[in-house]
Amino acid sequence: MNKKIVVIHQPDFVPYLGFFHRFLHADFYIALDHVQYVNGSSRAWTHRDKIKTAQGEKWFTISVKKAPRDTAINQIELSTDTDWRQDNLRLLEQNYRNASCYNEIMPEVERLYARPFHLLRDFNMASIEMLMDMLDVRIPWVWSSTLDPDGTKNELLVDLLHKVSATHYLSGVGARDYFQAEPFTNAGIEVLWQDFTHPVYAQQFGEFVSYLSALDVLFNHGITASREILRAGR
Secondary structure: OOOOEEEEEOOOOOOEHHHHHHHHHOOEEEEOOOOEOOOOOOOOOOOEEEEEEOOEEEEEEOOEOOOOOOOEHHHOEEOOOOOHHHHHHHHHHHHHOOOOOHHHHHHHHHHHHHOOOOEHHHHHHHHHHHHHHHHOOOOOEEEHHHHOOOOOHHHHHHHHHHHOOOOEEEEOHHHHHHOOHHHHHHHOOEEEEOOOOOOOOOOOOOOOOOOOEHHHHHHHHHHHHHHHHHHOOO
8 A cells, every 4th residue: 555644634724834844744634624613712723823023923813703612614604794804914014014025925915815715714725725835835635524524533533534545644743632542553544743843034023933824934034945944844
């Protein structure tokens, strides 16, 4: 059997560099869109990420329509009550217009925001694809909801991996707290753990801040240099 390394993760909004680092070492990505949408938590990244401002790091957020607590990510709709698109673009302009590569990156972001998306997952995936192209880490992907997913937690992951003929699962280190080896071992799937050290690069506004949206490195260093910086993260 040919080796096939798969990543599974929610389709987060303009994710940080570590999200894309896994794609350097994987063959396929399952976008986990059928699980519960989480909001109001420090671990909620599906509708937001962070950028750097003169006052420090700041949330960069998409507005969505209110939905019941157990609503799946793929059912969350983008808000039509506020002009969040222009607010987002204005926030980026205010904080990155003096960055050295603003004129290279901002037109790509504006094109993303001009697309007529209705669902959060579609907007997010378009943001991920934009960043995959910029960082040169594009791999094929599929929505988990199209795989007739079954189970919860580790059993769900194994079910999805089996359905795309994965031989290896590349997991982020944050999953160690709730990882159970037995389902993977029984399915013959080897688990690999991401080895990522966040690269340090020149930023605006003083001391370096890590774990920001990948947009930060792109605005500060441009496409070519950002590809090199990503690959410096091991």
